[in-house]
Structures are given as C-alpha cells and as structure tokens.
Amino acid sequence: MTAKRIDGKAAALSIRQRVAELVPEFVAKAGRPPGLATVLVGEDPASAVYVRSKNRSTAEAGMVSFAHNLPDTISEDELLQLVIDLNADPQVDGILVQLPLPKQVNSTRVIETIDPGKDVDGFHPMNAGRLATGLPSLVPCTPFGCLSLLKSELGDLSGLDAVVIGRSNIVGKPMAQLLIGESATVTVAHSRTRDLPGVVRRADIVVAAVGRPEMVRGDWIKPGATVIDVGINRVPTDDGKGRLVGDVAFDEAAQIAGAITPVPGGVGPMTIAMLMRNTLVAAHRREGLKDPEGL
Numbered sequence: 090m091t092a093k094r095i096d097g098k099a100a101a102l103s104i105r106q107r108v109a110e111l112v113p114e115f116v117a118k119a120g121r122p123p124g125l126a127t128v129l130v131g132e133d134p135a136s137a138v139y140v141r142s143k144n145r146s147t148a149e150a151g152m153v154s155f156a157h158n159l160p161d162t163i164s165e166d167e168l169l170q171l172v173i174d175l176n177a178d179p180q181v182d183g184i185l186v187q188l189p190l191p192k193q194v195n196s197t198r199v200i201e202t203i204d205p206g207k208d209v210d211g212f213h214p215m216n217a218g219r220l221a222t223g224l225p226s227l228v229p230c231t232p233f234g235c236l237s238l239l240k241s242e243l244g245d246l247s248g249l250d251a252v253v254i255g256r257s258n259i260v261g262k263p264m265a266q267l268l269i270g271e272s273a274t275v276t277v278a279h280s281r282t283r284d285l286p287g288v289v290r291r292a293d294i295v296v297a298a299v300g301r302p303e304m305v306r307g308d309w310i311k312p313g314a315t316v317i318d319v320g321i322n323r324v325p326t327d328d329g330k331g332r333l334v335g336d337v338a339f340d341e342a343a344q345i346a347g348a349i350t351p352v353p354g355g356v357g358p359m360t361i362a363m364l365m366r367n368t369l370v371a372a373h374r375r376e377g378l379k380d381p382e383g384l
C-alpha cells in the first residue's frame with residue numbers, strides 16, 4: 090500500500106486565505122487591523138527564518154506586524170519590560186516570543202508575563218489550563234495545525250486510538266488534550282515508554298513530536314494508520330547543505346500507513362497558518378466580537 094500524502098501546504102494556504110478574507114470585516118468593525126508583535130532575541134538562523142516568515146504571512150493576510158529584534162545580551166528584566174509594554178499596546182492583539190531564549194532569560198517567566206488574551210502561541214499556563222479543562226482558549230499553533238489535518242483526513246476522531254510520541258508543553262501535551270477533546274483514546278509516549286514500537290502499532294493515529302530523525306520505522310505503523318510527523322531535523326548530506334527529515338522514516342511508513350504528512354510541506358506550514366488564525370481570533374475577543382466563523 091502507498092499512503093496518501095497529506096498536503097499541509099495546501100491546507101495552510103486555504104486557512105491563510107480565509108483569514109485574509111475575514112480581516113477587512115474585522116477592520117470595518119474595529120476601525121483598525123489586527124496586530125501581531127514578534128520578538129526575536131539573538132541571531133539563531135533557524136529562529137530568524139521562522140520569525141521572518143511569520144511577519145511576512147501577517148502582512149500578506151492584511152494584518153500588521155511589529156517586529157522586535159533584540160541582541161542576545163538582553164537582560165531578563167529588559168525583555169519582561171518589552172512584554173509588559175506590548176501587553177499595554179492597544180494595537181497589539183498577539184505577542185509571539187520566539188523560543189529558545191538565551192540562558193540568562195527564564196522562558197517560563199517571559200511566557201507567564203504575556204497577557205493570556207494576547208498569547209497567540211497558547212503557551213501561557215492559563216491557556217494550557219483552559220485547554221485541559223475544555224474551556225475556550227488560545228491553542229498552541231503546531232498541535233492545532235495537526236488536529237486540523239487529522240480532522241480533514243478522518244472526519245470524526247471519536248473512539249480512534251491515538252498515540253502521541255513526545256510530551257513537551259509546546260506540542261505533545263496540547264496535542265494529547267486536543268485529541269481527548271475529540272474523544273479519541275489517547276496514549277502519550279516519551280523517552281521512558283516501554284516497547285514504543287508495540288505502543289505505536291496499536292494506533293489509528295500517530296503524532297510524532299520527538300526531535301529524532303526518522304526514529305519511527307515503517308514496521309511500527311499499523312496498516313492504514315494516519316501519521317502526522319511534527320519533527321523537523323536537519324541531517325548532513327554529501328554536499329554539506331543538509332536535508333530536512335521528520336521523526337518518521339517517511340519512505341518506509343508510506344508503504345504501510347493510510348495517510349502521512351511529508352517533511353517539509355506537512356505540519357510546518359500549518360503552524361504559521363494557525364498563528365494567523367489565532368491572531369485574528371485574539372483580535373476579535375479583545376474587541377468583544379464573536380469568534381470569526383469558518384476557521
């Protein structure tokens with residue numbers, strides 16, 4: 090069997106187009122465009138690429154981006170002050186602080202300082218708690234994007250066996266909460282899990298968020314399962330440029346799975362699309378408007 094390749098690029102484009110359609114309606118009601126503030130600390134090339142692309146997508150959707158690029162020598166107090174200022178800025182609906190942050194800055198303190206209503210990454214404990222208790226919240230973009238792909242592919246997820254590999258606050262845990270919310274039967278695996286291949290073999294849905302290149306092998310996959318590969322790993326190549334691979338051995342898994350996301354072109358584009366969606370939703374809520382429909 091050869092799995093269907095899930096096209097995250099196309100799905101992301103349609104979400105971004107929907108956001109762009111809804112922005113003028115928001116502007117008509119609020120008298121201003123939605124605004125996203127991005128905070129990039131230091132020179133990490135991968136982080137710089139992500140943040141540039143987030144700023145570009147924001148502008149393409151007709152929203153305003155406020156880019157703050159800071160040196161990696163910044164103190165924690167200076168960064169906290171910037172977040173406090175952005176919390177108070179009426180033009181800013183979303184605040185995205187690109188992680189990781191330099192050693193002298195406590196990321197948890199920074200995240201906890203962001204106004205939960207502007208926390209478009211969904212990392213604030215208030216949003217994590219609201220997601221866990223089934224209340225409206227801002228949901229972390231990557232797992233939200235994974236859920237959207239799964240629902241488009243499978244429709245109703247209720248009763249399906251799902252295995253999430255990874256328990257980070259950014260991907261694994263919120264992914265598990267979202268799947269519980271859809272009434273899937275969820276197992277969260279991690280580095281201490283015994284017999285991981287055996288656990289994965291039971292799953293109708295596999296979400297791999299590990300950060301280990303091609304760790305999930307084809308013979309771990311239940312025939313016909315839907316596989317969502319969150320991993321982004323650069324592996325060396327002979328030409329020295331390197332190549333991106335996921336956490337799943339794609340060629341092997343595609344022989345067994347029913348559907349699978351590629352890397353790149355799967356989950357990655359959905360993350361930015363969901364950031365655009367969260368920014369628009371945050372803007373509506375800040376203005377006391379109903380959440381936009383069709384997102």
Ligand code: NAP
Binds near residue numbers: 360
């Ligand atoms: P993370 O914080 O490093 O968490 C990795 C998780 O994998 C941990 O829970 C860890 O278990 C588990 N793990 C590590 N080795 C394992 C093993 N041998 N067997 C089973 N579980 C193992 O990473 P993350 O931030 O969640 O990111 C995961 C991957 O997704 C990375 O490749 C990252 O680049 C990618 N990512 C992609 C996007 C996107 O937009 N596509 C966004 C975010 C992240 P313990 O908890 O026991 O240590």
